[in-house]
Amino acid sequence: MTVWTWTKLAEAGKAAEATPILDRFAENPDRFAEFSVTLDDMTLDFSKTTLDAGAVALLVELAEEQGVPERRDVMFTGGKINITEGRAVLHTALRNRSGKAILVDGTDVMPEVREVLDRMAVFATGIRSGKIAAIDGKPFTDVVNIGIGGSDLGPAMATLALAPYHDGPRLHYVSNVDGADIHDKLLGLDPARTLVIVASKTFTTIETMTNARTAKAWMEAALGPDAGKHFAAVSTALDKTAAFGIDPSRVFGFWDWVGGRYSVWGAIGLPVMIAIGPDDFGEFLDGAQDMDQHFQSAPLARNMPVLLGLVGIWHRNVMGYQTRAILPYDQRLSRLPAYLQQLDMESNGKSVTLDGSPVTTATGPVVWGEAGTNGQHAFYQLLHQGTNIVPCEFLIAAVGHEPALEHHHQLLIANCLAQSEALMRGRTLAEAGKTVKDPALAPHKVFPGNRPSTTLVYTELTPRTLGRIIALYEHRVFVEGVIWGINSYDQWGVELGKELATALLPLVESGRGFGGKDGSTAGLLQTITDLRG
Numbered sequence: 267m268t269v270w271t272w273t274k275l276a277e278a279g280k281a282a283e284a285t286p287i288l289d290r291f292a293e294n295p296d297r298f299a300e301f302s303v304t305l306d307d308m309t310l311d312f313s314k315t316t317l318d319a320g321a322v323a324l325l326v327e328l329a330e331e332q333g334v335p336e337r338r339d340v341m342f343t344g345g346k347i348n349i350t351e352g353r354a355v356l357h358t359a360l361r362n363r364s365g366k367a368i369l370v371d372g373t374d375v376m377p378e379v380r381e382v383l384d385r386m387a388v389f390a391t392g393i394r395s396g397k398i399a400a401i402d403g404k405p406f407t408d409v410v411n412i413g414i415g416g417s418d419l420g421p422a423m424a425t426l427a428l429a430p431y432h433d434g435p436r437l438h439y440v441s442n443v444d445g446a447d448i449h450d451k452l453l454g455l456d457p458a459r460t461l462v463i464v465a466s467k468t469f470t471t472i473e474t475m476t477n478a479r480t481a482k483a484w485m486e487a488a489l490g491p492d493a494g495k496h497f498a499a500v501s502t503a504l505d506k507t508a509a510f511g512i513d514p515s516r517v518f519g520f521w522d523w524v525g526g527r528y529s530v531w532g533a534i535g536l537p538v539m540i541a542i543g544p545d546d547f548g549e550f551l552d553g554a555q556d557m558d559q560h561f562q563s564a565p566l567a568r569n570m571p572v573l574l575g576l577v578g579i580w581h582r583n584v585m586g587y588q589t590r591a592i593l594p595y596d597q598r599l600s601r602l603p604a605y606l607q608q609l610d611m612e613s614n615g616k617s618v619t620l621d622g623s624p625v626t627t628a629t630g631p632v633v634w635g636e637a638g639t640n641g642q643h644a645f646y647q648l649l650h651q652g653t654n655i656v657p658c659e660f661l662i663a664a665v666g667h668e669p670a671l672e673h674h675h676q677l678l679i680a681n682c683l684a685q686s687e688a689l690m691r692g693r694t695l696a697e698a699g700k701t702v703k704d705p706a707l708a709p710h711k712v713f714p715g716n717r718p719s720t721t722l723v724y725t726e727l728t729p730r731t732l733g734r735i736i737a738l739y740e741h742r743v744f745v746e747g748v749i750w751g752i753n754s755y756d757q758w759g760v761e762l763g764k765e766l767a768t769a770l771l772p773l774v775e776s777g778r779g780f781g782g783k784d785g786s787t788a789g790l791l792q793t794i795t796d797l798r799g
């Protein structure tokens with residue numbers, strides 16, 4: 267009975283406060299082994315948390331009671347778990363390399379998935395080799411991807427993450443409707459050498475369509491009516507890509523059962539495939555499949571995504587922490603926090619359960635972060651001494667991609683481990699007193715410690731490793747969403763702002779008619795109108 271389990275968990279949470287994390291290692295020399303989980307060369311360490319064996323057992327019980335294994339199996343087999351949109355949730359089909367059929371409404375989706383991936387590979391290879399050339403017969407040197415949200419964050423994050431594997435044309439990402447974005451990205455690009463990919467699941471998103479039209483005008487000004495030959499599209503709306511003038515042979519489709527924020531594995535990943543090539547893109551998919559298979563087969567208590575999800579539940583619901591920080595010690599993962607913000611917050615930022623009734627527990631935390639070590643010199647002050655406790659999620663590769671700069675990587679590792687140690691260990695007043703001549707300074711140098719973190723360690727940030735990392739976080743979001751009883755796969759919360767922006771545009775354009783608006787909005791419209799002159 268779930269209420270009973272939540273009650274027991276609340277008691278466990280109170281009891282946990284009595285034993286500092288650091289002391290738990292003295293009590294149990296096997297704590298690291300017992301509170302970490304491994305998949306091949308990847309280890310998730312959650313020993314620097316207040317969890318003990320009893321709490322983990324209760325959390326696993328909660329996951330079982332809430333039906334995590336059953337819901338997982340329904341998701342993987344094409345059940346329509348996105349009930350508010352009547353859709354299956356099958357991003358896992360995009361990286362199903364097993365040859366097994368996956369049925370949606372009785373039809374195997376795998377032949378279509380493979381067909382699109384094969385077409386992407388032919389196109390990407392052609393662009394990379396120059397066989398698919400610009401209208402003057404010369405190779406494309408630059409690719410501009412226009413998209414936003416899931417049609418931008420995943421490929422942009424992955425392109426940066428996999429820079430050491432990038433041997434195709436240069437990639438540029440335009441997302442913001444702010445004209446500054448497309449202006450600055452196109453500046454210095456030669457339309458004669460540039461391919462534009464318009465990426466939009468719906469092909470209606472105002473930001474993307476506005477940027478796409480601007481890019482088309484830029485291209486047409488240079489190339490005239492042949493400009494369309496420098497465009498490709500990724501979308502589920504094939505009628506709309508045709509209306510935009512993109513040749514169907516350059517349109518790569520996907521399906522309504524792939525959510526935008528889960529879509530990097532298929533056609534939305536086209537720019538990544540162009541950058542790193544189909545073979546490495548295949549490795550990326552293989553990595554995700556590794557995690558899928560582990561998620562499906564490992565017992566809950568040794569299951570990496572389940573445990574990461576349960577650590578999240580412990581921190582959010584039992585300890586009451588409101589945010590979680592994503593802290594990759596990898597400059598090339600500097601877009602990971604932004605990517606995970608959409609994945610996590612658009613999925614689990616919900617207030618009603620599947621049946622529409624209000625939730626009775628807190629749901630998704632605020633997700634934020636920055637690459638280490640940069641964050642250390644910005645916001646770690648608050649992490650160590652602020653009044654909020656922020657569970658920190660560190661990521662670090664054992665090996666960097668720059669052998670000649672090995673000393674940099676050693677410093678990076680030392681910094682990463684030092685931070686989780688410092689958060690846990692803290693510094694007492696007595697210890698602080700020994701570091702200062704003036705005792706009045708000692709309180710300023712106290713660190714409360716006992717601040718929780720997890721660390722994900724792997725050999726090297728390869729395409730396969732990146733695939734595993736992203737799939738790990740996708741499944742973590744799933745596990746938490748199931749426990750909270752919410753639909754992680756819709757995003758109605760983004761609609762109201764879009765509707766109001768559409769209604770406001772004519773007022774901005776005309777500079778009048780503010781009467782029906784609330785005082786603040788009318789006042790801001792008037793002020794902006796006056797400033798625009």
Ligand SMILES: O=P(O)(O)OC[C@H]1O[C@](O)(CO)[C@@H](O)[C@@H]1O
Pocket residue numbers: 414415416417465466467468469470471474526527612757760
């Ligand atoms: O790919 P599209 O349809 O342009 O949508 C872009 C993004 O907009 C949203 O629908 C809402 O912001 C996201 O879920 C999605 O990733």
